Amino acid sequence: MHASSDFAIRRRQFLKSSVAAAGGIAWGVRPKTAIAREGAAPTNEYRGPNVIIVRFGGGVRRRETIAAETTYSPYFLHQLCRQGTLFPKMEISSEPGVETSHGQGTLNILTGIYDEYQDVENKFLASRFEAKAPTLFEYFRKSYDVAPHQALLINGEDRTDEEFYSFSNHHLFGVNYRCSVLSLYRFKTYLLRRQIETRTIADGGKPRKLTDKELTAKRAELKKLEDLDYREKSQDGQGGPIHAFWEKWRAHYGETGLVNPRGDRLLTELSLWAMKELRPRLMMINYNDPDYVHWGKLHHYTRGVSIIDEGLKRLVTSVAADEFYRDNTILAIVPDCGRDNNRFVDVPCQHHFNSKSSREIFALLLGPGIERGRVVDKPAQQISMAATIGKAMGMPTKFAQGDVLQEVFA
Amino acid sequence: MSTATPVIEIVDEGPIREPRTARPSPLGSWLWRAVIAPLKYLVGVLLATTLLTSILVVGWTYRLMRRTTVKQWYKQSDAAERGLPFREYARHYESTESLAHWPNWLLGQHALREFRGETLRSAGRPAWRRVLTGCFGSVWQNIRTGVPAIANTWVLTMPSCLIWMTFWFTGWNISFDKVYEEAFVGLLASLAGIGLFIAVMHYLPMAQARHASTGQWRSFYDFRLVWKVARNRWMASAMLAALYALLSLPIMLMVSAPQFLPQIIDGSQGPGSYEAMSDAEVLRFLQGYYFWCCAYIVPAYVSLHWLAARSYAAGLLTLVRRGEVQPEELGPREADAMKQLGLLLVEAEEVKPNTLGRFVVKSAGWTSSRAMRIACGVAVVLLWFSFAAQIYVGQFLNYREVSGWLNMPLVQLPWLKEIPAALFGGRGF
Numbered sequence: 001m002h003a004s005s006d007f008a009i010r011r012r013q014f015l016k017s018s019v020a021a022a023g024g025i026a027w028g029v030r031p032k033t034a035i036a037r038e039g040a041a042p043t044n045e046y047r048g049p050n051v052i053i054v055r056f057g058g059g060v061r062r063r064e065t066i067a068a069e070t071t072y073s074p075y076f077l078h079q080l081c082r083q084g085t086l087f088p089k090m091e092i093s094s095e096p097g098v099e100t101s102h103g104q105g106t107l108n109i110l111t112g113i114y115d116e117y118q119d120v121e122n123k124f125l126a127s128r129f130e131a132k133a134p135t136l137f138e139y140f141r142k143s144y145d146v147a148p149h150q151a152l153l154i155n156g157e158d159r160t161d162e163e164f165y166s167f168s169n170h171h172l173f174g175v176n177y178r179c180s181v182l183s184l185y186r187f188k189t190y191l192l193r194r195q196i197e198t199r200t201i202a203d204g205g206k207p208r209k210l211t212d213k214e215l216t217a218k219r220a221e222l223k224k225l226e227d228l229d230y231r232e233k234s235q236d237g238q239g240g241p242i243h244a245f246w247e248k249w250r251a252h253y254g255e256t257g258l259v260n261p262r263g264d265r266l267l268t269e270l271s272l273w274a275m276k277e278l279r280p281r282l283m284m285i286n287y288n289d290p291d292y293v294h295w296g297k298l299h300h301y302t303r304g305v306s307i308i309d310e311g312l313k314r315l316v317t318s319v320a321a322d323e324f325y326r327d328n329t330i331l332a333i334v335p336d337c338g339r340d341n342n343r344f345v346d347v348p349c350q351h352h353f354n355s356k357s358s359r360e361i362f363a364l365l366l367g368p369g370i371e372r373g374r375v376v377d378k379p380a381q382q383i384s385m386a387a388t389i390g391k392a393m394g395m396p397t398k399f400a401q402g403d404v405l406q407e408v409f410a
Numbered sequence: 411m412s413t414a415t416p417v418i419e420i421v422d423e424g425p426i427r428e429p430r431t432a433r434p435s436p437l438g439s440w441l442w443r444a445v446i447a448p449l450k451y452l453v454g455v456l457l458a459t460t461l462l463t464s465i466l467v468v469g470w471t472y473r474l475m476r477r478t479t480v481k482q483w484y485k486q487s488d489a490a491e492r493g494l495p496f497r498e499y500a501r502h503y504e505s506t507e508s509l510a511h512w513p514n515w516l517l518g519q520h521a522l523r524e525f526r527g528e529t530l531r532s533a534g535r536p537a538w539r540r541v542l543t544g545c546f547g548s549v550w551q552n553i554r555t556g557v558p559a560i561a562n563t564w565v566l567t568m569p570s571c572l573i574w575m576t577f578w579f580t581g582w583n584i585s586f587d588k589v590y591e592e593a594f595v596g597l598l599a600s601l602a603g604i605g606l607f608i609a610v611m612h613y614l615p616m617a618q619a620r621h622a623s624t625g626q627w628r629s630f631y632d633f634r635l636v637w638k639v640a641r642n643r644w645m646a647s648a649m650l651a652a653l654y655a656l657l658s659l660p661i662m663l664m665v666s667a668p669q670f671l672p673q674i675i676d677g678s679q680g681p682g683s684y685e686a687m688s689d690a691e692v693l694r695f696l697q698g699y700y701f702w703c704c705a706y707i708v709p710a711y712v713s714l715h716w717l718a719a720r721s722y723a724a725g726l727l728t729l730v731r732r733g734e735v736q737p738e739e740l741g742p743r744e745a746d747a748m749k750q751l752g753l754l755l756v757e758a759e760e761v762k763p764n765t766l767g768r769f770v771v772k773s774a775g776w777t778s779s780r781a782m783r784i785a786c787g788v789a790v791v792l793l794w795f796s797f798a799a800q801i802y803v804g805q806f807l808n809y810r811e812v813s814g815w816l817n818m819p820l821v822q823l824p825w826l827k828e829i830p831a832a833l834f835g836g837r838g839f
Contacts, residue, residue, distance in 0.1 A: 157588070262588030295582040296809025303586075343692045344668040346830045347809045353673050356685055 046144035046281055048393045049368055050329040052271075052315065053109065053136075053284040053385075056308055057336040058102045058291030059351040059358070062088065064305050065335075066362050072302045073309035076333070076364070080312060084331070084366025085374040085408045092337060092359040092382045100351050100358040103127035105336025105382065106165055106286060110135040112386025112400020120164070127161045128229075131168035133399040136386055137179035138167055140282050143395040149180045149241040152280040154270050156288045157184035157262070160228045165286075170399070175231070179282075180238045182245070182270045184257060185225065190246045191255055192222040202255045245277050264289040264304065268311035272318050279324060282393070286336075287311065293339075296347055301339075330367030330392055334385055337361065363405075365392075371410040380405055451709070453515045458704040459697075464825035466515070466549070469556025471712050471824075473513035475622035475719035480509055480747045482723035487751035505746050508551075518547020558627040563618065563822055566610045573603030575815035578805070608794040614821070615650055616640045618715065619722030624741025635739055639725040644786040646721040651793035653717065655800070657710045658820055662800040664703045665814065665826065666807035668696070693833045700827040711824035727753065 056065065056076075064072045066088055071077045092100055092108065097116040104117055107129060117129035134142075137151040155162045163185065167178035196218050200207045210218065253260040261269045264287045271285050289304030312333070319325040339349035341357035351358040361382060366372070369392070383402030390397035391404050454470065457463040481496050489499050500510040508519040520528075521544040535543075581596020616639050621630040630636075640647055667674075672684040675695075687695070729735040730748065737745055737754055748754045805814050810828050819826050 258591060263586065266588075289586070292582065292586045294806075295578075295585075296805065296811065297579070297582055297586075300582065300586050340672070342669065342672055343687075343689065343830065343833065344671045344696060345808055346811065346828065348830070348832075350669065353670065355672055 042141075042143060042145050044144055046140075046146050046393075048281075050280070050325055051282050051367075051389055051393055052319075052329060052331050053282075053389065054308075054312065054315070054331060054333040055106060055109065055284065055286045055288075055336050056333055057105070057286060058288040059100075059105075059337045059339045059349075060290050060305055060335045060361075061339045061341065061349060061357060062360055062362055063341075064302060072305040073312075075309045075313045080316065080331075080333070080366060081364055081375075082373050084364050085371050085376060085405075087363040087376050087380045087405065087407075089376075089378060090334070090361045090363045090380045090382060090384075092361060094354070094356075094359055098354075100337040100354050101127070102159075102288065102291065102336045103129045103161060103165070106162065107131050107135075108382045109334055109336070109385045110137070110165060110284070111168065112383045112390075112397055112402045114383055114401075119161075128164045129161075130164055132170065134168050134170045134173035134177075134397075135165065135179075136284075136389055136397070137282060138170070138173035138177035139390060139395050139397050140393065141177040141179070142173060146281055147241070148178065148239060149245075149278045150281045151179035152274055152278065152283040153179050153181045154267050154274065154283065154285045155181055155183035155185070156264070156267060156286060159183075159286070159288060160185050162286055163229045164231070180242050180278075182242075182274055184260075184266065185228070186238070186242075187246055187249060188257070189222065189225050190243065191250065192218055192225065195255075196222065205254070241278055245273070248277065249273065264307045264311060268314050271311075271315060275318060275322060275325060285311075285315075293347065293349055298347060298349075301349060327368055330365060330370065330389075332363070332365050332385060332389055334363040334382065335361040365405075365408050369410060370408050374407065376405070376407045450512065450515065454708045454712075455701065455705045457515070458708050458824050459701055459827060461823065461825055461827070464823045465556040465560055466552040467556070467708060467711070467824050468559050469552030469554065470513050470515060470548075471715045472555045472559045472618075472622040473508075473551060474712065475619055475715050476625065476743075477509040477513070478716050478719040479619065479623040479723040479744075480506060482720050483727055483747055483751055483753055486727060487753060489751060499751075503746070503750055505743060506750070513551070514548035515552065516548055517545060518543045518551075521545070521547070555622075555625075559618070559621060560823060562621055562627055562630040563614065566614055566617070567607070567818070567822060568816070570603045570607035570610060571816045571818075573599060573606065574801070575812070577603065578815070604795060604798045607798050608791055611651070611654075611794045611797070611821075612640060612647070612790060613637060615647070615714075615718035616643070616722050616725070619719045620726075620741075622715075622719060623722065623726075623744055625743055626741055629741050632739075635735060638729060638734065639722055641783075642729055643721050643725040644783050644790075646717075646724070648786040648789045648793065650714070650717055650721065651790045651797070654714060654820060655793045655797045657714065658797055658800050658818075660706060661703075661710075661819055661826070662804045664706070665804040665810065665828070668699070668828070669808040671695075671699075689833055693829065696829055696833070700829075703826045704824070707819045707824045707826055711820055714820055730754070 063070050066077055066081070066086070068077065092098060092105065093114050095114060098104070098114045099117070104115075104127075107117065108114060111131045111133040113133050115132060117127070117131075119126040120128045120130055137153070140146060141148070141151055153162075153166055160183075163181055163183070166181050167173070167175050195201050195210065196215065199210045199215060201210055201214070249260075260266060267285050267287055271283065274280055274283065287304075287308045289307050290301045292304060293301035316331070319329050319331075337351050338358045338360045339351045340353060340355045342348040342350070342355070363380070363382075363385060365388070381402050383400065384405050385402070386400040387397050387402050388405040388408055390400065391409075454467055457466050480500070484490055484496050484499055490496070497510045500506040500508075511519065513519065514521070577596045577599035581600065584590075584592055584596055613633075613636060617630045617632075617636045620632060620636050620639070621627060623629075675684045675687070676682065726735065726740075726744070727748075730737070730740070730753070737748075740748065745754070801814070801818065804810075808814075813828060817823050817825065
């Protein structure tokens with residue numbers, strides 16, 4: 001607590017000068033109540049920049065992203081990198097126990113510490129990791145009076161494990177400061193609850209009553225989905241704004257799940273919808289398509305990188321077009337992990353072996369207050385993202401171990 | 411050591427020659443084998459390291475299979491009972507003369523005698539042809555046997571392999587594009603491919619043995635006869651399938667291992683060792699690695715085919731003795747060999763009473779029961795499924811786009827080599 005207070009004072013001084021320098025833009029945080037007392041609901045409004053964290057996942061190499069001759073993400077490399085500060089030598093630590101995979105990488109970014117994780121029920125190949133240290137969402141919601149739906153995690157449809165990254169099991173943080181999650185998994189559970197509640201289903205666009213048999217099947221299906229995330233059951237959905245969001249989504253795309261965009265394009269679509277409907281202040285998009293290379297097709301990897309590149313373009317365009325986000329939004333783009341560079345095989349880019357290449361990543365931060373066109377050509381750690389984002393948002397991340405990337409701030 | 415001329419019953423009218431009476435001493439024979447066997451093995455492994463030359467290994471194996479078949483019949487003949495060595499029997503006939511020893515890789519069978527014109531086949535041949543045959547006879551034989559052999563095997567196995575390859579591609583494209591309306595396509599088609607493969611593998615080992623035994627590619631498609639033999643040998647088929655599944659396990663590990671080689675190298679030679687390797691060193695390492703893979707594959711491939719040939723020979727002889735296969739259904743070589751050994755003369759009622767113990771007789775009865783056949787049939791299906799599953803696991807761990815699907819080293823070409831194009835200066839990632 002003392003550390004928090006100290007931090008708050010230092011931050012206040014820093015913010016004051018920043019605000020003055022920037023002509024009152026962006027960094028306005030009320031210093032006296034910036035840090036809520038543990039267990040108490042914060043009352044101070046957040047006036048800092050919006051932050052969108054883009055996980056350039058699942059696992060990409062520098063070669064296909066920031067290397068000019070071999071890139072599959074030209075928009076990111078040639079346009080976005082000019083607008084912000086690039087860390088081309090960011091790494092994941094090679095310490096024992098630090099794994100180079102999606103869940104671990106995502107939690108490195110969100111918590112700011114390297115940790116060893118295992119599935120909550122020790123299921124084989126499952127990665128439902130519960131962070132032991134608070135996530136950025138929890139820091140954010142504990143520091144400011146921000147509604148759950150304004151701290152958002154956008155997850156892929158195949159990765160229900162990632163629903164677990166919405167809050168940690170830290171005794172000072174946890175479920176009370178969780179973020180909301182948008183994913184097809186959440187939509188499906190919402191939809192099933194609605195269908196069971198109203199005993200109605202849209203059949204060929206027209207509503208009709210569910211038969212008893214169908215109702216039983218729907219209940220079983222819901223239970224199966226709820227069992228995927230035991231923490232979700234107690235929440236009974238995620239509250240009014242999220243329900244309203246899904247209702248609009250349903251009205252637009254129907255109930256089949258076959259009309260809306262899919263894969264990482266779905267994540268982009270959900271993010272843009274969320275920006276319009278929910279106005280998140282802190283949002284993380286967990287892109288994942290490049291990871292399909294596990295099945296051997298290199299074009300899935302390169303196409304996945306390109307799809308994220310297209311998503312970034314749409315995201316930046318939408319930010320610029322929306323007054324709420326324009327000139328007040330920081331983008332932090334960072335992969336969850338790299339991929340191998342195994343010259344012994346035809347498909348050289350897996351990532352589960354903690355190879356040097358799978359620890360080599362990069363990061364780009366851009367937005368108000370961040371130096372443009374800068375390349376910081378020295379090693380940096382992935383866990384520094386949490387502290388850096390924390391600093392940009394004016395909130396303490398006292399359990400994060402990474403250093404703030406000072407070069408970011410102009 | 412007897413030097414007496416053995417008496418053999420000559421049934422066939424074919425060309426004969428007096429049996430050789432001078433035999434090498436057992437010690438000399440063993441020493442000779444101790445030198446020659448590793449040499450033959452080494453040549454086989456070297457040939458298996460390239461796609462094209464591995465066809466010669468197939469040819470050589472088929473020649474060995476033919477020898478095995480005839481030798482198996484010989485063991486059931488009076489000639490064997492009278493103590494006539496197989497080598498002596500084989501040398502009596504032009505059709506079996508080349509079977510007296512294990513096949514060669516390069517030199518013609520009995521090359522020295524070929525040069526001197528002492529073999530049955532060389533009689534009357536011009537000197538230049540005898541020299542040519544003596545020097546390269548086996549190369550030609552291995553090619554001539556290997557090409558139709560692998561062609562036939564491909565005809566039966568390629569449909570399933572192509573289905574696997576195509577629908578792995580299609581299935582994961584469906585998944586990548588999230589075309590869930592068609593999610594069943596990849597899975598069902600792949601399962602159908604596995605089903606087809608299992609059906610084929612019920613037939614293939616016996617068909618390969620028949621092809622090897624008759625020397626006629628068409629005989630590979632004697633579906634009725636081959637299936638009759640396979641059905642007659644349920645237990646042996648199950649054992650063979652189990653061996654295929656077992657011996658393919660190391661191959662699955664071999665194809666997967668390159669994915670882990672950087673970590674293995676770093677672990678054994680110190681961190682950073684892999685990164686310090688130049689592309690040329692990686693290439694050399696891989697060539698050595700695949701050489702040692704072939705050192706396993708060649709004997710495994712030969713052993714499995716040798717066992718199939720033994721099983722086929724036993725099954726066919728049983729059916730002939732029971733009158734379920736008529737002499738005219740046999741290939742000319744097979745009919746000749748059986749005639750020469752007096753096996754076609756035995757009438758059904760003249761079959762020698764089984765002198766084996768009661769337990770064995772009971773076991774034989776039990777294994778031929780319907781329940782046992784069904785149990786064996788199920789086991790064979792499961793074992794071939796596990797064989798196919800290993801291919802999928804290997805592909806998951808280290809994807810090999812074409813060869814991973816289209817070549818099963820124990821079934822098709824005994825070859826395994828996957829050098830990334832990037833190491834040859836090609837486009838790589």
